[in-house]
Amino acid sequence: MSTKRNGTLNKEIVWKAIKDAFKKLDPRIMARNPVMSVVEIGFVITLLLSILPNFFGGTSDRGYNIAVSVILLVTILFANFSEALAEGRGKAQADSLKKTKQDTKAKLFQKDGYIKIVDATELRKGDIVLVETNDLIPTDGDVIEGVAAVDESAITGESAPVIKESGGDFCSVTGGTKVISDFIKIVVTSDPGESFLDRMIHLVEGAKRQKTPNEIALSTLLVSLTLIFLLVCTTLVPIASYIKVTLPITTLVALLVCLIPTTIGGLLSAIGIAGMDRVTQFNVIAMSGKAVEAAGDINTIILDKTGTITHGNRMASAFLPVKGISQAKLNKVAVHSSLHDETPEGRSVIELAKKAGLSDKELDKAGTVGIEFTAETRMSGTDFSDGRKIRKGAADSIRQYIQQQGGKVPGDLESITNEVATAGGTPLVVTEGNCVLGVIYLKDTVKPGMRERFDELRKMGIKTVMCTGDNPLTASTIAKEAGVDDFIAEAKPEDKISVIKQEQAQGKLVAMTGDGTNDAPALAQADVGLAMNTGTIAAKEAANMVDLDSDPTKIIEVVAIGKQLLMTRGALTTFSIANDVAKYFAIIPAMFMLAIPQMKALNIMNLATPQSAILSALIFNAIIIPLLIPLAMKGVKYVPMSASKLLKKNLFIYGLGGVIVPFIGIKLIDILLVMLQVA
Numbered sequence: 001m002s003t004k005r006n007g008t009l010n011k012e013i014v015w016k017a018i019k020d021a022f023k024k025l026d027p028r029i030m031a032r033n034p035v036m037s038v039v040e041i042g043f044v045i046t047l048l049l050s051i052l053p054n055f056f057g058g059t060s061d062r063g064y065n066i067a068v069s070v071i072l073l074v075t076i077l078f079a080n081f082s083e084a085l086a087e088g089r090g091k092a093q094a095d096s097l098k099k100t101k102q103d104t105k106a107k108l109f110q111k112d113g114y115i116k117i118v119d120a121t122e123l124r125k126g127d128i129v130l131v132e133t134n135d136l137i138p139t140d141g142d143v144i145e146g147v148a149a150v151d152e153s154a155i156t157g158e159s160a161p162v163i164k165e166s167g168g169d170f171c172s173v174t175g176g177t178k179v180i181s182d183f184i185k186i187v188v189t190s191d192p193g194e195s196f197l198d199r200m201i202h203l204v205e206g207a208k209r210q211k212t213p214n215e216i217a218l219s220t221l222l223v224s225l226t227l228i229f230l231l232v233c234t235t236l237v238p239i240a241s242y243i244k245v246t247l248p249i250t251t252l253v254a255l256l257v258c259l260i261p262t263t264i265g266g267l268l269s270a271i272g273i274a275g276m277d278r279v280t281q282f283n284v285i286a287m288s289g290k291a292v293e294a295a296g297d298i299n300t301i302i303l304d305k306t307g308t309i310t311h312g313n314r315m316a317s318a319f320l321p322v323k324g325i326s327q328a329k330l331n332k333v334a335v336h337s338s339l340h341d342e343t344p345e346g347r348s349v350i351e352l353a354k355k356a357g358l359s360d361k362e363l364d365k366a367g368t369v370g371i372e373f374t375a376e377t378r379m380s381g382t383d384f385s386d387g388r389k390i391r392k393g394a395a396d397s398i399r400q401y402i403q404q405q406g407g408k409v410p411g412d413l414e415s416i417t418n419e420v421a422t423a424g425g426t427p428l429v430v431t432e433g434n435c436v437l438g439v440i441y442l443k444d445t446v447k448p449g450m451r452e453r454f455d456e457l458r459k460m461g462i463k464t465v466m467c468t469g470d471n472p473l474t475a476s477t478i479a480k481e482a483g484v485d486d487f488i489a490e491a492k493p494e495d496k497i498s499v500i501k502q503e504q505a506q507g508k509l510v511a512m513t514g515d516g517t518n519d520a521p522a523l524a525q526a527d528v529g530l531a532m533n534t535g536t537i538a539a540k541e542a543a544n545m546v547d548l549d550s551d552p553t554k555i556i557e558v559v560a561i562g563k564q565l566l567m568t569r570g571a572l573t574t575f576s577i578a579n580d581v582a583k584y585f586a587i588i589p590a591m592f593m594l595a596i597p598q599m600k601a602l603n604i605m606n607l608a609t610p611q612s613a614i615l616s617a618l619i620f621n622a623i624i625i626p627l628l629i630p631l632a633m634k635g636v637k638y639v640p641m642s643a644s645k646l647l648k649k650n651l652f653i654y655g656l657g658g659v660i661v662p663f664i665g666i667k668l669i670d671i672l673l674v675m676l677q678v679a
């Protein structure tokens with residue numbers, strides 16, 4: 001769970017950010033940021049006055065005009081730099097991902113069965129390609145034949161190979177990963193430009209970054225404040241002329257820039273980008289900033305069991321016959337039930353039977369029809385041409401199935417299934433016709449460290465609910481072992497959705513983590529859907545986040561980052577607005593001191609001259625932006641505590657700090673300016 005991505009801020013990124021800061025001066029780009037656009041207009045006006053001091057009539061001090069226009073330019077560059085720096089890391093990652101994509105070739109099956117070598121970019125949905133040892137998988141797909149070890153480090157940063165095989169939840173492969181043993185046939189599942197790698201590149205590049213609802217609300221507030229201050233500054237002109245004071249235009253511009261919320265306006269987009277970036281540092285790909293912010297307010301988390309809380313490689317580990325049935329008979333029928341079952345569970349049944357000495361002739365599929373497993377029926381099986389119907393499946397589903405056919409459930413079945421379930425295993429009941437023969441014991445293990453992590457979520461005030469298609473006993477064992485607050489067993493896909501909807505109806509924000517195709521609708525319904533990277537493509541597409549390490553508790557980091565993002569934005573807004581107090585005391589006396597000597601009383605900072613006062617305030621206003629870049633990028637520290645406590649604490653620190661810091665800063669700059677004899 002450490003930082004696996006190469007996410008350090010190196011010299012190259014900083015250098016590129018400096019260059020980008022200048023490129024972003026383009027007014028068309030600047031227009032996206034209304035607060036900084038006002039500063040840019042101010043810069044153009046003061047630049048004009050630097051060249052033609054009398055442009056607007058009257059006289060004005062050229063040196064002063066130049067000083068103000070330079071500071072304004074620097075202010076804009078600082079804001080641009082913060083955004084460019086936040087974008088830089090993502091861009092560097094995108095570049096390395098793009099390299100993975102370049103020049104990949106694919107072995108495409110033609111209609112005649114021959115293979116043609118084509119560019120990976122030519123592949124379309126439905127194409128079938130062969131991927132052999134040491135080949136890069138050309139694009140996203142589902143394995144339809146073969147089993148292979150795949151190195152996914154290009155995407156996940158994790159070097160341990162993973163096994164990919166057809167059927168079940170481990171069939172999806174990602175373009176850009178590499179087959180390191182054996183071969184697989186895959187059917188392409190994404191059209192050009194829409195693969196997971198493409199989406200990742202878009203995301204980390206920030207190409208698809210849209211403002212979140214929170215950001216839009218804050219931007220609206222910032223624009224309103226800007227308009228109010230614009231009004232304040234313009235009404236100063238008639239007031240001043242009434243008392244026979246002419247206010248230099250440069251000074252009015254300086255006052256306006258000092259009062260409008262440039263600090264938060266300059267850092268707002270950096271805060272958002274850095275938040276998304278921090279999520280990426282934890283190896284989670286977030287499809288939108290909105291999802292990250294929603295994570296900050298999550299109340300409930302719904303987790304799927306198999307493949308999410310457990311490793312998900314449910315393997316047959318024993319065949320347990322009911323009374324009156326021989327072991328050999330059960331073994332044989334268990335295999336017959338799985339002849340067409342391409343899920344890992346199904347194949348593991350055959351493997352176990354082979355180990356127990358099953359003869360190959362039992363594997364003959366001639367004249368048989370497969371009944372595929374679905375999450376709805378929770379059964380799979382085989383129909384033989386002689387009329388035999390073999391099934392295996394979840395205990396409750398089989399019970400219904402047997403009763404429908406007028407069969408009887410053996411007395412000892414329940415004790416066998418209970419034994420398996422109490423051990424945390426999944427029992428699959430095997431039937432022939434309307435007779436129950438025994439139980440297949442599917443073993444699965446809980447991923448390590450779950451309990452501690454769920455404890456942590458509890459401290460954050462978040463409820464965890466495991467939602468599984470498995471029986472209540474298995475569910476309860478795994479729920480206890482993993483340490484979730486609650487569980488729902490025998491859940492069908494629509495049950496998972498209705499659980500989420502119920503919570504949402506109570507006004508709660510819900511996160512869902514899952515891996516299977518049957519989880520996809522629920523992942524889409526949840527406010528935050530976190531899919532496991534080991535999961536199916538359907539799950540990953542429905543979710544708005546993918547955890548590349550397939551660790552469901554990663555949601556903790558995402559929640560913390562979401563909270564941190566909202567707090568950072570709030571803290572810097574408070575700080576930015578609180579700064580204005582000191583700026584009033586610096587600039588207003590400076591503007592009127594000559595005409596109204598009594599104004600001196602307001603010059604509580606005892607600034608040297610009116611000009612040095614204005615320049616000091618303006619310089620402070622500029623340099624506070626780069627000084628706060630580290631905080632904007634790293635986020636304010638998050639410690640789990642109640643929301644109201646957190647708000648009070650932040651108001652105190654950033655509100656009070658925002659009032660006091662500029663008094664000190666402006667005074668120091670004023671002293672420095674006097675020493676340097678610039679003003």
Ligand SMILES: Nc1ncnc2c1ncn2[C@@H]1O[C@H](COP(=O)(O)OP(=O)(O)OP(=O)(O)O)[C@@H](O)[C@H]1O
Pocket residue numbers: 304305306307341343345346373374375378379380392393394395426427428467468469470471491492493516518
């Ligand atoms: N190949 C199979 N053949 C027959 N029955 C199966 C097969 N795989 C699973 N089952 C049964 O169907 C139930 C539901 O399986 P599924 O994998 O859909 O669960 P789920 O809803 O994804 O929940 P979870 O993943 O948390 O266990 C399982 O508990 C098991 O009893």
Ligand SMILES: [K+]
Pocket residue numbers: 257258259260261262263621
């Ligand atoms: K300002």
Ligand SMILES: [Mg+2]
Pocket residue numbers: 304305306307515516
């Ligand atoms: Mg599942």
